[in-house]
Amino acid sequence: xxxxxxxxxxxxxxxxxxxxxxxxxxxxxxxxxxxxxxxxxxxxxxxxxxxxxxxxxxxxxxxxxxxxxxxxxxxxxxxxxxxxxxxxxxxxxxxxxxxxxxxxxxxxxxxxxxxxxxxxxxxxxxxxxxxxxx
Numbered sequence: 001x002x003x004x005x006x007x008x009x010x011x012x013x014x015x016x017x018x019x020x021x022x023x024x025x026x027x028x029x030x031x032x033x034x035x036x037x038x039x040x041x042x043x044x045x046x047x048x049x050x051x052x053x054x055x056x057x058x059x060x061x062x063x064x065x066x067x068x069x070x071x072x073x074x075x076x077x078x079x080x081x082x083x084x085x086x087x088x089x090x091x092x093x094x095x096x097x098x099x100x101x102x103x104x105x106x107x108x109x110x111x112x113x114x115x116x117x118x119x120x121x122x123x124x125x126x127x128x129x130x131x132x133x134x
Contacts, residue, residue, distance in 0.1 A: 004058075007114045011066045012051040014106030018073060019047030021100045028096075035086040043073060060118040063111045070107030077101065 022030075026040040050069055053062040077100065080090040090097060 004114070007110055008054050010110040011054050011063065011107060011114060014103045014110060015047045015051035015054065015066055015069065017103035018069070018100060018107065019044045019051070021096050021103060022047070025096050025100075033086075033088060036088050039076075039086075043069075054114075060115055063114040063118075066107045067111035067115065070104040070111065073104045074101070074108070077104075 022040045022043040026037060026044065030037045030040045046069060050062065050065045054066055076085050077090065077097075079085040080088050081092060092098075092101075
């Protein structure tokens with residue numbers, strides 16, 4: 001139980017950290033960018049909403065949402081580093097970029113660890129004839 005609470009706190013911290021980074025970058029330059037600016041605001045709101053869900057709900061979908069948030073945000077960032085993302089080309093040169101990667105990786109890693117018991121239960125097939133119970 002304590003481990004689960006700590007994991008939920010770490011996932012929520014990753015989500016809120018990512019939201020903070022995106023708000024900071026939006027205030028710095030992204031608000032003037034056509035597509036990326038609004039997407040940064042979506043990340044701010046989504047990060048906060050999912051963080052609240054992770055803390056108040058024990059449902060696995062909240063952890064899954066955190067993992068999806070982290071993966072999607074990291075994927076967008078990798079695109080911006082390589083081929084560009086809606087005209088934005090990053091260089092991994094700022095502290096905001098570093099903290100963004102750290103917080104989003106935390107969402108993925110700790111979210112997956114939080115999901116591990118759910119994934120294990122999904123692998124176990126219930127066989128009523130053998131006396132197994134869900």
